[in-house]
Structure formats: C-alpha cells, structure tokens
Amino acid sequence: MLRLCGLHASYGKSEALHGIDLQIGPGEVVCLIGRNGVGKSSTMKAIVRDQITVTAGTVEFDGASLDGLRPHEIVRLGVGYVPEDRRVFASLSVLENLRVPGPVEARAMWTLERVFALFPQLSEYRHRRAGVMSGGEQQMLSIARALLTQPKLLLLDEPHEGLAPKVAEEVVDAIVALKREGVSMMISEQALNTIRRCADRLYVVDRGRTVWDGTVDAFYDHPDIARKYLMVQ
Numbered sequence: 001m002l003r004l005c006g007l008h009a010s011y012g013k014s015e016a017l018h019g020i021d022l023q024i025g026p027g028e029v030v031c032l033i034g035r036n037g038v039g040k041s042s043t044m045k046a047i048v049r050d051q052i053t054v055t056a057g058t059v060e061f062d063g064a065s066l067d068g069l070r071p072h073e074i075v076r077l078g079v080g081y082v083p084e085d086r087r088v089f090a091s092l093s094v095l096e097n098l099r100v101p102g103p104v105e106a107r108a109m110w111t112l113e114r115v116f117a118l119f120p121q122l123s124e125y126r127h128r129r130a131g132v133m134s135g136g137e138q139q140m141l142s143i144a145r146a147l148l149t150q151p152k153l154l155l156l157d158e159p160h161e162g163l164a165p166k167v168a169e170e171v172v173d174a175i176v177a178l179k180r181e182g183v184s185m186m187i188s189e190q191a192l193n194t195i196r197r198c199a200d201r202l203y204v205v206d207r208g209r210t211v212w213d214g215t216v217d218a219f220y221d222h223p224d225i226a227r228k229y230l231m232v233q
C-alpha cells in the first residue's frame with residue numbers, strides 16, 4: 001500500500017531525513033518510534049509533501065509514485081493526515097470543520113453519522129466553535145475530518161501529545177476502534193502502552209534514518225533496541 005525507499009528530505013538547505021525505508025500493507029498499523037527530533041514527523045510530512053521537500057528516494061502509494069503531486073492530490077488518492085498541531089479552523093464550528101473535506105456520498109465508508117458514532121462528544125458539540133474546545137476534542141475533530149476524506153491510509157502524528165491522561169486514553173480507544181475497522185495507519189508514537197494496544201509492527205527512527213523494524217513482540221524481545229534508540233542519552 002505504502003512504500004518508502006531511501007527517502008531523503010530537507011527543510012530548505014537543512015536535510016532532516018537521510019534514508020527512510022518502510023512499508024505498510026493493507027489493514028496494517030505501523031508505529032514510528034524514536035527520540036525527539038529524529039525525523040518521525042518529517043517522515044509523515046514528506047509523504048504528504050507538507051513543508052518539507054523530498055530530495056531523493058521514492059514514495060509509492062498503491063503502486064504509483066507520489067512524485068510531483070500536491071498535498072491535496074495525495075489526500076484525494078487516499079492518504080489522510082492528522083498533523084501534530086491538529087490544524088482545526090478555530091473560528092468555524094465543529095460541523096463547518098467537518099464539511100471542509102467536501103460533500104460525502106451516502107454510501108461512503110465515513111459519513112458524518114459514522115464519525116459522530118466514533119466521537120460522540122463531537123456530535124454533542126457540533127455547533128460549538130472549534131477554538132473553544134479542549135485539546136482532546138480538537139484532536140478528535142482533526143481525526144474525524146481526516147476520516148471524511150475517505151482515507152485508505154491514515155497518518156497520525158503524535159495523536160495524544162499534550163493531552164490529559166483520560167482524554168489521551170479516549171483518543172487511543174478511537175484508534176483501536178479504527179484498527180478493528182481495518183483502517184491502515186502510520187502513527188508517530190512515544191507511549192509504549194499505546195504501541196502494545198495498536199501496533200502490528202514498529203519502525204525505529206534515529207537521526208533521520210530507519211534503523212530497526214519488526215513486530216511488537218520482537219521489539220520487546222530485544223530490550224537493547226529500546227536502550228540504544230529510545231532512552232534519553
């Protein structure tokens with residue numbers, strides 16, 4: 001479904017990714033893990049061409065190269081993106097934010113009714129301005145809006161960053177529900193309990209490169225990997 005090969009990418013003249021290799025199959029949930037600043041967010045940005053420029057390597061989605069496509073064209077092909085900063089429109093209501101992706105066909109996989117069933121608070125607050133909602137509610141809104149683009153693959157960048165533990169747990173519950181629905185996801189994640197609940201496989205990123213990948217069980221069988229690449233040095 002998604003394949004990154006030898007990906008290099010830069011912010012202006014500053015190269016942030018120096019060789020990312022990864023793939024995600026249909027229905028798979030893959031977590032990117034690694035210390036702060038190693039390139040997890042940049043990998044997602046490189047896939048959707050957000051702020052960063054791909055300078056070498058390839059990104060293929062459903063067998064076709066994403067080279068030369070603009071962000072909205074990549075979304076239209078089926079890559080949903082929930083950025084770390086959520087980017088809800090603060091002055092618009094929940095409902096207006098959810099209408100941003102455009103009209104949804106009645107037989108689409110994700111309709112307003114279905115995203116409201118996943119996030120009942122959004123239904124309750126549908127006329128509330130997004131800017132006055134809590135961080136957790138804004139995160140749910142950002143995920144719901146991405147689902148309404150009918151993604152085949154959802155990229156979630158640190159989905160519960162900065163949220164209170166109870167709200168963070170609700171967001172993780174929603175991710176688990178999406179996994180049960182068969183939604184393919186790439187999640188930038190630091191919390192090991194989330195990884196245990198959601199991930200099929202992991203990629204460890206270090207200094208702009210993928211340095212290890214394997215199943216969650218294999219990761220826990222190799223504590224040296226966590227010591228080397230995740231502990232603060």
Ligand SMILES: Nc1ncnc2c1ncn2[C@@H]1O[C@H](COP(=O)(O)OP(=O)(O)OP(=O)(O)O)[C@@H](O)[C@H]1O
Pocket residue numbers: 011014016034035036037038039040041042043051188
């Ligand atoms: N908009 C930007 N302009 C210039 N450099 C950037 C920008 N965003 C990130 N970087 C740099 O790119 C490198 C990778 O950052 P990135 O945000 O991808 O890391 P990360 O693994 O997602 O970390 P975190 O968990 O802290 O978000 C870092 O050196 C960071 O300073």
